Amino acid sequence: MDDESKLAAVLEPLYASVLEPDQMAQFSATLGAATSSHIGAVMVHDAGHGRGRLDLLFGADPAQAAIYEAEYAGDNLWMQRAHGRMAVGGIMDSDSVATRTELRRTRYYNEYLRLGDIEQSVALCAKADAEGVVVATLCRASGLRPYTERDLALMRQVAPHWANAYAIQRRLSWLEQRVESLESAMEAAPLAMMMLDRTQRVSRMNPQAEHLLGQGDLLRLHQGRPEATRNVAALRQALHEAVAGRSGDGRQLRHAGKVVLKDAAGRNALVASVHPLAGPGRPGACAAVLFLQTVGAANDLGPALRQLFNLTAAESALACALHHSGDLALAATECGIAMTTAQTRIKTVCSKTGERGQASLIRLVAAVAACSR
Template sequence: MADHGAFGALLESLYAATLEPQRLEEFCARLAGATGSHIGAIMVQDVHRHGGRLDLVVGADPVEAARYEREFAADNLWVRRSVDQLATGAVLDSDDFVPRGELRRSRYYNEYLRTGDVEQSVALCAHFDGRNVVTATVCRSGRLPAYSARQLELIRQVAPHWVNAYAIMRRLEGLQERVSSLEAALEQTPTAMFALASNLRLLRANASGERLLSQGVLHCALGRLSIHGWQDVILQQLLSRTLHSGARAGDAERLVLKDGDGNSLALTAHPLPPPAATGDAALFVFVQPLGAPVLLQLERALQQLFGLTEPERRLAVALLRHADLALAAQECGIALSAAQTRLKVVFDKTGERSQPSLMRLLAALHALCP
């Protein structure tokens, strides 16, 4: 059986790294220490192009790690010989694929491994997609005996946890990218957006929202979103009703107000799921001046650049205006299901694959239109 103390310490640093990626270095160091290795690394290898890199190395000169990607990834005999055995969750011992005598005659050993005093390695495969493999790898000196059964048992016990932790990291990274993309899209949309807390305190506004505040169309009074004059009572009633009436996330309350100059403002309030903390957003408010000009130049650009039909152009512009497909469908006078089908055609014609990326494209084109 593997040492329970070492095993527990490895898992502690490994799962902590899902939220604190810098702790992967601690995991590699502990894995190396627990297996009598002097080097631990996180490697990514492209088995088709015979390229690779060391994303993290402990116990070795960083300059040598850089040399691996630049000069020696294609010469890695261990990876090339083990391709048929690569699989998510696999544990690969270099001695099972390349005899030591053959290794010592290779360029890979004499010009690279030898400088780091490495003759044996064991790789734990976190992910393999048929082309790229991600491994946690430990290496040891040829002056030491091969890894013992106890050490290999510890590595095999760690392997499925490494797979799980890496999958969590990829998922969190993907979610973060989606959140960042959505925030970027919302920042660029011409529709004003405001995020309110459960006490209706204004948490943030996108660029268009900040513009309405700076122009005095809307106000932030005592930390709350407001409008000039008696209509503020109606606005506060709408916000409170949306928040406390038990409306489900995705429902919306709508209102048309007049600003100080008599211009109409279309306001839509969307409740969110119950916030996890007091300072979390509980309500999104979208505000669109109804007197805003129709984006004819953008429609023209979408027709010329991507061949969008009139219904497709109208949906794209409405989506940019509202940042909400349901509201865009309502403006176009079509059902949400029809809008979803039409949006897929817009994706195909523009080459975009998500609503945030399409909105970034539309916002960029709109900024370029005279």
């Protein structure tokens, strides 16, 4: 199987897992087979690495997941060393953070890894912030040579897709009820959502999106495609890149495209975030999901933001002001702080929430607002 076929085979169950969580096991198994990895897992660790768990384990006795959480998560040398070096959409090879000699001296290896014949692991990072990390890991047996550059290249290609799929799951996790299908998820979601096919046409939308289109002042459908009444080129480019899965310069798309649309007065009014959804092996599937959220009036979201993301009072105030105004300079003025202070503080807020920039943060705070009504 050539490299492109391997990538397609891996991405098909990965993106299917967004709406069918059981497909995550198939994703792990397929990527494991493509890289000669006998064990894989989805691993979650808190920032201090005193606690961790395995949300998914393939190739090993499921009981090992509970044993890991209860006895060995705090001893994971690889996670301890790699914490500050993890990057969303990137990979971390265990051999780059600890030598095999160091590993073999640890309790973690001798009492846990050795039983599974594990001496090398590669982590694909989906989340890395002040709260902790979420990674998909692959493990190689001691009798095999280290992962080849071809193996690592495949993992590098898969990693941003894994991060993107996790990001979509995280957004949908705001739903308070368990949903059984895409249609029911869209009906219940607090954000306006549109599913787009490979021609960028809307294949389905939820009532919130219909309401937004009905207003007609920010967004409309043109030949079945979402089109901004202003910022037309920016939204078109984001949609084109998302359904193609590649950025304008031809590189693989690593993150969701985000555009802040303006109203007639030139104020930031709508945050549009478009996520690639269909891997190359799924030509008949929806190609992207478009989330839309108005920049709303400020509610008393401070307590919710502090509880959810461990923000300070000053950080939550700035996040609320940014949600209200859609502009960091205006938010700084509203909070009575200098622009340089606001820039530093907003970076901390993004780190704590796991967001990647102001547009993404605005949409997250808007989602909290919608769920708090």
